[in-house]
Amino acid sequence: MDAAVSLLDRHDVDGLTMRRLAERLDVTPTALYWHVRIRDDVLDLAVDRIFGEVPIPPVSDDWRDDVRALVRAWRAAMLDHPWAPGLVGRPMLGPNVLARTEFLQATLVRGGCHGRQLAVATRMLANYVIGASLTEATWRRTTHPDARAAARAHVAASADAYPTLTASGHLDDGRWSDDLLFEEGLTGLLRAAAGPGTPPEPR
Secondary structure (H helix, E strand, C coil): CHHHHHHHHHHCCCHCCHHHHHHHHCCCCHCCCCCCCCCHHHHHHHHHHHHCCCCCCCCCCHHHHHHHHHHHHHHHHHCCCCHHHHCCCCCCCCCHHHHHHHHHHHHHHHHHCCCCHHHHHHHHHHHHHHHHHHHHHHHHHHHHCCCCHHHHHHHHHHCHHHHHHHHHHHCCCCCHHHHHHHHHHHHHHHHHHHHCCCCCCCC
16 A cells, blocks of 8 residues: 555545556556455545554543544544545544544543543544644645735725624734644533533643
């Protein structure tokens, strides 16, 4: 799968073809089809390969720290491979994906989540990291470095129409970085995910 990941990193999803992958592996397309049935199978395997880059943290005394460690590494892997976030919404059954999802849910159970609450917390965290990674990766790949400053200037120039956006620093990288906003959002999600009777997070 290293060859497929390399092609995806270079050419994105639309640029990955079975013929191009076969050329990279120095085999015929027919030989490649002996190992994978369709292109979607290659994409699923490539995503699972990316999840293998996400370390499973050692279990600590604080379940929140363990979730943070996993989710931070997950986001980093998605940003290293910007094509990946857009594919994670598909059912993922690879061993790397399942092992990390198992760790996430087991950790949330330690935090007091069970039943439907566990399913909701899992989805909240997964959707959060996928959505944040997709937004950041898309912006970095498709937007000129000056475009965000121009977008902020556009909002600020229309302060009468957008007073809240202007006051909140919407699109102002100088006020809050993506990393900081991601961390604060994660803290809020962990607070919401905590089961009844869970001790508050240490300050």
